[in-house]
Amino acid sequence: MxxxxxxxxxxxxxxxxxxxxxxxxxxxxxxxxxxxxxxxxxxxxxxxxxxxxxxxxxxxxxxxxxxxxxxxxxxxxxxxxxxxxMGEKNVEINISRNPTIILICGLQGSGKTSFSSKLAFFLKKKNKYPLLVAADTHRPAAIDQLELIAKKVNIPVFSLKESKNVIEIVKKSIIYAYKQNKNVIIIDTAGRLAIDEIMMEEIEKINQYSQPNEVLFVVDAMTGQDAINTAQSFSNVLDFDGVVITKLDGDSRGGVAITMSSVVKKPIKFISNGEKIEDLEVFHPDRIANRILGMGDIVSLVEKVQEQFDEKRTKKIYHKISKNRFDFNDLFEQIQKIKKIGNIKNIISMIPGIDKYFSFDGNQKDSIARIEAIIHSMSPYERSHPQVLTDEKRINRISKGSGVALNHIDLFLKQFHDMNKIMKKIHAHSGKKIVKDFIYQIMNKENNV
CATH class of the missing domain: 1.20.120.140 (SRP54, nucleotide-binding domain)
Incomplete structure (x- = not known):
């Protein structure tokens, strides 16, 4: 991205x-x-x-x-x-009502159904009780797709497979939500190949009947300027509250995210940057600007890390760093946790200047796999005692066992020790000063190269 x-x-x-x-x-x-x-x-x-x-x-x-x-x-x-x-500031979705109704709309193939599931999962982690409503009666596999994704994360889906009446589906879903104590209703609607009268009539009826707190328009980043033109045309008919940009992981250009708010005059509220259900981010213009300029996004990273990392284990890691005892076992464990947070490339992009510590040739995903292979090829003693890996015989054995070239192993060992030094310096500080000093150090290093 x-x-x-x-x-x-x-x-x-x-x-x-x-x-x-x-x-x-x-x-x-x-x-x-x-x-x-x-x-x-x-x-x-x-x-x-x-x-x-x-x-x-x-x-x-x-x-x-x-x-x-x-x-x-x-x-x-x-x-x-x-x-x-990009809109100056983050605009949060309105979930003040009980139940809150969120209406999802957009063109066919924009990723509405996937986003609806991701949003439900996102809100579930915020201690909400979401209900997904399958209101796409036009695409035969829409209901099955929604149910399949939602089942994996234990989120309920309301559907009436025998009914083609979207108003009936919405009406009964609201009644069902009250009975099941669900406080967020997410309505996944049908998409069309273009903005036409039939599509707009249907979405207007749903909007009028359900009186949603939020109407979110989903656009595909891969369509470029067409996505912006479509959103602009749609806003002339239905006054939606915000935009969701999907498939940003497949578009490294990012022009849609930069341009959308200024043209459509609507805030971007979410971006989807991967296929996993957790690959959803709240859109913060200031944080995205930092990433675009290569300054990382520490705040978003910390928020993601807090969802995955155990506080006791984190303190133990910090203690090992302070005592210069951080080893390859700890690195391997942290890599596994980072992989759970989301798309590796997106996570690495949040850390200012640190991407070189995870990359041999610019391909972070392949490099992570190679790092894992290198660590797996070490003996238990070598993993616990990084300092012994100066012996040529040991490094040759690890190279053969992992299938990684000697020069890449030498580079990885150097990067590991460099990263260790930086982590120790970060640990030596506390509070907001950690982030401030870290970014200052990286930016000064970049400017003096």
Missing amino acids: FEHLQNKLSEALHVFKGQNTITEINIASSLKKIGRALIDADVNHKIVKSFIQRIQEESIGKKVLTSLNPKQLITKIVYDELVSL
Whole structure:
């Protein structure tokens, strides 16, 4: 997600490396590259033009503070403009009513059914009691798909397979929710190949009858600008409350996420970035801007980690780090926990500057598998005593056992020791200072490379 844009923006900001001041020449060169990066990311050219103009106005004549260099200042300006473009702040879904009714709509193939299940799972983790309603009477497999996904995570689905009357389905689902003490009703509706009268009549009837607290419009990131045009057309007919962008894991450009709010004038409330039911994120413009600029998203990572990590075990790990006893057994355990959190590439993108510690050749998923193979090929003693892995015979044996090249094993061992040093420094601090110092350290390292 956003890999291509992140790389291009990094190149554009690299123009200021070693520069002491912002001049018309270096800012023009950088802005030209930023504009190309955004257009390559499928951002509308009119929006790009306006975006570049605002950065130029903000940066020309701007006094560079002694605590910043030109690259840091321009990065801050680009960050602010990205946040503004993406809606400025997070807008939460309204779940104040009991039961809360959430209506899901969108075109066929946009990922409505998968998102409905993910949303139900997300709310269940927030101590809500969701009920999924199969109101797609047009697609034969829609009900079966919803039931199959929901069954895996023990979420109930209401359906009337013999009925084609969506109003009857919605009406009886609300009665059922009251009887079963379900406080969130998520209605998965039918999609169409295009916005037509039949589709709009049906969704308007459901909307009018159910009086939902939230109407969410689901768009497929892979369709690019068409997704934005569709959302805009749909909003002219039905006043939905927010947008959900799916399949962002398959689109590294990210132009839809950047452009949607400013064009449609509706907030993005969720993004889906994987096939697993837990691959759903609340959309925070500031956090996404951090990721786009390669500064990570520590807050989102911490939120995800808190859902998976045991507090006692975490304290034990911290103690081992402080005593310099963090070994390959601990690393292997943490990798397994990280894999449970969600898509590896998305998790790694949340950690500023740390992706190199998990990658031999830019492919984090394959690299994680190779790291596991390396650790599996170690003896129990070697896993517990990383310091012994300076012996050539041991490393050759591990290489043969794991099928990983010697140079990659050498790189991994170096990365492990480097990561250990950083983790120890982080542990030496406490509270918010951990994140602040860590990000400051990474950003300074990036700017001085």
